[in-house]
Amino acid sequence: MGGDPGVSDDPVRRETAAGATAAFEAHRRLLFGVAYDMLGSVADAEDCVQETWIRWARADRSNIREPRGYLVRVVANVALDRLRDARARRESYVGPWLPEPLLTAPDAAERVERAEAVSYALLVVLETLGPVERAVFVLREVFGLPYAEIAEILGRSAAGVRQVAHRAREHVRARRPRFSADPAGQRRLTERFLAACRDGDVAGLTELLAEDVVVVTDGGGRARAALRPVAGLDRAVRFLAGLGAMYAGARAEVASLNGGPGLVLYPGGAPAVSGVPLAAAVVEAAGGRITRVLVVRNPDKLHMLRHVPSGTAPVPRDAPGGSTTPLT
Known part of the structure; x- marks a missing residue:
């Protein structure tokens, strides 16, 4: 990842830029996961992460006390905008549209746990949700964000987010495959x-x-x-x-x-x-x-x-x- 745009050779500014890069890199995998689960596309998810980095690098970070919350809010909104555009493009897609599969490592417990939460089959089901419903489901059910935080991210009331989450869960529950095999x-x-x-x-x-x-x-x-x-x-x-x-x-x-x-x-x-x-x-x-x-x-x-x-x-x-x- 490149340095902060416009950073000079001043040591203080270089140190600030290095801190910004370190904070971003600490959350990169999380940001990619949010974007990928919302979009079902590796290329689109990586573009969202890159756009999030640009906004983070250019932001006034002096008042940002919680980088994780700020970065998740940015990447979720970038992904939501891209998802709305993608749904329009997919109407002219030739044949059925399926998510882009990801290779995962079975010996990495934390990553497998994340991957199992959003299996490939579930990604296919998420394609049947509207953009806001999908964003709420991913942020709440997959990443466990509080309703209040999701409301702030999406610019909605917490009560409204709860209603959207309930509809999304019922929708997914009715369509989610139930594997009988271990x-x-x-x-x-x-x-x-x-x-x-x-x-x-x-x-x-x-x-x-x-x-x-x-x-x-x-x-x-x-x-x-x-x-x-x-x-x-x-x-x-x-x-x-x-x-x-x-x-x-x-x-x-x-x-x-x-x-x-x-x-x-x-x-x-x-x-x-x-x-x-x-x-x-x-x-x-x-x-x-x-x-x-x-x-x-x-x-x-x-x-x-x-x-x-x-x-x-x-x-x-x-x-x-x-x-x-x-x-x-």
Whole structure:
């Protein structure tokens, strides 16, 4: 992050700028989390964090007693403005719009806890909320901010925020998937799903999928994908078996996406040179059967999942873990 704009060589001003940078960096991960959970886009979230830094660097910080509260207020409002614009743009999006998945590290307890609070499935549900409802839900239910603080951030009364929070919770509760499997069971189900798709195993897919399963694919007009959800067991089985043939020669990894098991498919070759993935997928399940399959193929949403050499970080959270399963 760059220094405070306009800072001279004066030692006092340099010290002030260094303090401002340190205060900002201490809360960067929090700011990214707020923006990402509100927007479902890594690129947009990073833009919001950058805009927050610019405003922080230019602000008169002498009267700011609590940097965390100030920074969260700024990033939430920046994200809210961007979310309103994004919803208008998404009306012309080609096919279904899915959030951009994030790689998370299963061995980082604090980060996994955050990621599980907003699983990929929940991010999809949050897309059905209005901008203000989503902001209130994220700030209250995910980050635990008091109603009074949220009211100050959004310029509303605390009573009004409570009402919005209640509506948002009821909306999410009615649509939030309820997984019956524990994390290990969910991972095993994901691995079985990968094997069945890889082998074009119609019988195996039929056993894994629920009767009312829905497959949603996001290509955004940039990659081949179904323009409408594929609903029903028979259609989904045929579609997924076809995907296995399409990705013959690719390499698939079971990785932690937004705190839960997911699949990332890379072009064939050595991991260090595989580049941007071909696709990422997450499955939702209930009663031991897969009820929804979410597939992201838009390359604009896959850059941050690129395979990187050990020791480097592909995203603002952690580098991927997980096993590797060749598709060939």
